Amino acid sequence: MKHSFRLLVLGASIVALAACATAPAAAPEPIASAAGPAAPPVAEKSAHDRLFELFKASDEAYLKRNPVQALFRGDLRYADRLGDNITDEYYAGEKAAAEADLAALKAIPRDHLDATDQLAYDTFDYTTKDELRAYQPDILNFTKVRPMNHFYGLHTFYPTFASGKGGAPFNTLEDYENNLKRHKDFVTYIDRAIGRFREGEQAGVVETKLTVRNMIEQLNEQLKMKPEDSPYYGPVKQFPEAISAADRARLTKEYRAAITDELFPVLTRLRDFLKNEYLGNAREGVGLMYMKGGDNLYRYEVQSTTTLPMTPEQIHELGLKEVERITAEMEKVRQEVGFKGTLHQFFEHMRSAKQFQPKSRDSLTQDYYRIGRTVEAKIPTYFSTVPKASLVIKPYDPFREKFEAGGSYEQGTPDGSRPGTFYFNAYDLPSRSTWGETTLFLHEGEPGHHFQISLAQENEALPAFMRFGGNTAYVEGWALYAETLGYDMGLYRDPYQRFGTLNDEMLRAMRLVVDTGIHSKGWTRDQAIKYMLDHSGMGRTDATAEVERYIAIPSQATAYKVGALTIQRLRDKAKAELGDRFDIREFHAQVLNTGALPLQILEQKIDRWIAAKKSS
Template sequence: MPTLRQTALLLASAALAAPMAASPVLAQTTQAAPQSEDDRLAALFAADDEANLVRNPISGLFRGDLRYADRLGDYVSDAYFDGERRAAEGNMAALAKIDRARLTTVNQIAYDIFKRNQQDAIKGLSPEFLPLTAVRPINHFFGFHTFYPNFASGTGSAPFKTVTDYENNLKRHKEFVVLLDRSIERFKQGQASGVVETKLTIRNVIEQLDTQLAQAPTESPYYGPVNTFPADFSDADKARFTAAYASIITNDIYPAYKRLRDYLADDYLKDAREGVGLKYMKGGDALYAFLIEQTTTLPLAADEVHDLGLSEVKRILSEMDSIRAEVAFKGTLNEFFDHLRTDPKFKAPTREALTQGYYDIGKQVDAVISTQFKVLPATPLEIRPYEEFREKFEAGGSYQSGNPDGSRPGIFYFNAYDLPSRTTPGMTTLYLHEGAPGHHFQISLAQENEALPAFMRFGGNTAYVEGWALYSEKLGYPMGLFNDPYQRFGHLDDEMLRAMRLVVDTGIHSKGWTREQAIKYMLDNSSMGETDATAEVERYIAIPSQALAYKIGALTIQRLKAKAESELGTRFDPREFHDQVLNTGALPMTILEDKINRWIAATKG
């Protein structure tokens, strides 16, 4: 599952726009010393980061920077896209004036990542691709209509500690309404150009909007901050905000939801496409090829990814069958899948029992984590179920990052919707992926590292972020967490999920697979329940290529680790290897490989 911070970055990342913020001019009485190449690079990064925070206020809030907290941002207008394109082109021109060879080793890495980011932004905002993406601003897995309620609920990333915080939230609500209305206009442009979303995703969006509209305003997530006023608020402020929040929900947000819902149901749905893959969308084949390279950070073709997935599925099925034999199950592997899906002993009886199970796993991991890591995050980690208003359409788990200063914890969310369809063998693996040492370690250690430029502390790419989290699942073996064969099988089942993604995502978007064909493939090759398999397939339909990055990234890290173990022998220390992988933030796979190769050579002497 993409982390909530990743979702925010997806919603407001390369496609943000506004002129570069002006830097203050300071009077100088003496001539400044000539800048080194490293200083010039740092100045470029700082200027770009400040300008990006102006364009992308949400990023600032996730980082605990409240200077622009009264803004949500404008993420769909032409001026917005044009401004972001100009910013990326300006960054490329400035970067070309810096001599990369004269930079430190770490800054050479930063230079390469920054350059790649700008190139990707320019390509994504080009006339070839922007008309294929801008006109599809929302689907059931990707959109402000589901991101923002949690963000503004009082339990999300937006702060609610002061009167100003509460006032800023009201101002952001106004911009949210504008975003929803501008999204309608974008959808209309897509209808006119023939670039449309699928009927499946739009029906799901309509259901999401119906669910939110069915809540009374005082039961809405948007009303949450009213229920948790800080103790030092005056009675007058409480009364003022109670009235203001009820009013804006009732008179602004809900009517905007209704406008979007009615337009999608009464107008757009009839023109949405039946074919769920990008293959069936105008320009879809070219867009999918671009997305594969963007998410995996490698020049891979769809057929190549599909074949890799088939080979991984075959390998994992063999290992699963060995565990079936180990536990003395007499039936076939598919019958063993059904056994795991249906036997009550693999079900959590209540939400409370499921929650306690994850608490227990967290304690087990904490007791042994130092055997694999020499640097631990300072940011605390909390464990929570998804809120009921959004749990139906969420995956099994996700991660929301904390603040760099630790004032807001990282949160591992798990899904307690439809408990009878969920099984317990994968719990350890899910925690390792979404919590520690997966997303929580990778994201927290990066953003706590103030020596890195902001785009490396707070940015990232899916292949690294999700590849690391998938790689982290395998650390259950050296940490002694997979002694139970069923938890070990759960690990293989989750690994199978990521292998099947290579097959199913490419099957849907490049080979024309149907939703039902994809669901059947996943049920035939794993012990997933139908609810989970359906949610997974509909996710791949909604966000093409994103799911490919997990396995591609993990296989790259596993290969680099095996190379280090082979070449270093007794000098190999997993704590040092993991530090090398994590201590410069999220790297594209080619850049990570170059870094690890240099570390191996230096360690060998």
């Protein structure tokens, strides 16, 4: 399943924490004995200490059950395992872990915690309950039998992970040996995934023909490679110096044998099963509403993704209103710049006019440097707390730029010793429209992802799951909200830069309409693509990729706009209730200084802040 599942507290820790559930009786007086004075009584652990012991024990147990997550953190204790998160035993263990976590949490008196710890308590409680919901039969029975599709699955994750260029390390002989052991787990998983698909066929719960055809194509692409060209062979092409010539020769032989005798055969079994059996039984309708149990599953997915009690219908209507509002704003830009054609002709003009194409790689770089300086000069007006980590602005390296997004953010270190990095794409310069530069920098750089991620991980008062974790609705919601600060900062007085932010905002608004249209209203793939082409300047290739993403991972795309609108609504509420006492710098500090909270908990926090300000 694609959820980030929660954490089993070790048995001994559960017992110890549960024993502290009631208020302690008064400690008896020490009793003297012939052997001497009695030992002093053991001090009762504070609620804070018990809470953080729970977090630590829970995390430790989670990493043991999910070894790949440990490996991504650089923890190599379980590096010889890939895990087997597809069995009934695994699901039962995760369910028991969540239940044990909640029981241990409830044994800790929340009212004995300070405000920051209470937020940690509430976030852990909310997240664990949400993940526990995923293991109830009415949800699990409709997800476990669809273990992969073209957008997520071990069949596409693992080749990169095991290639020497992914998350798995290849620095020592043991690293190379561990990779071969993980191959065994991969084979087991894929064979069991076929079994899960068959369970779904028998129960009438199946994937779409579209996603199955895409998976078959993905597998064909892997299987047509020569073993030596496969990503699985990558590690033996770049041995570290520490590995001896004899071991290199042995490993090269073993890696090739693993590809030809284990990996390619199991991928062939999966491909042939999907092509010759499963495809014929897959469903035509691309939306979850056409799948048995799909309506209930989608309602859960929407609430889990947005972290709000919203229905698909509410999200759809919200999207329609936002599309209408943004279209009107785009029309204002068209009129302001004096463009004589229709709005769709204006879209094409904005995509193709040479005046919006960077003149050179250096000129594009200088644009972002200039925007960065402009934004940083305005930051003190809007933020009282800024990250210790600085922000570096640079293009992707030429070897990778062709396959990267228009921009992205790479976080720095928690101590600020390594800066965060805003990457922008300088590949195919005619396709890099200058009108999109300001909004991209605000989103990926300052004050978007750089501020949100850095301030969270630099806050050592937070537990690890809040410093380094998060949810899409908050993380992407903040970054999209950060784009709107360009209006406050005066950065969108230029109508073309304003069009750039409206264009990006339109994509997020259309996602609300299209995702819910597909999964709760029966929209077809082509109907969804047409809607996106009719309401934006997107090209057909991009619109097609977006729609097929929504088909594969229902609800995920709704998080961005819902998160941004929630933060904006909370700001408007605070400003209305506080009047002259409202300080936008304080508001932003309240939003950012406790990590990526579920939106319901963020709203509760802001409400408490408003009440405290009004009563002070």
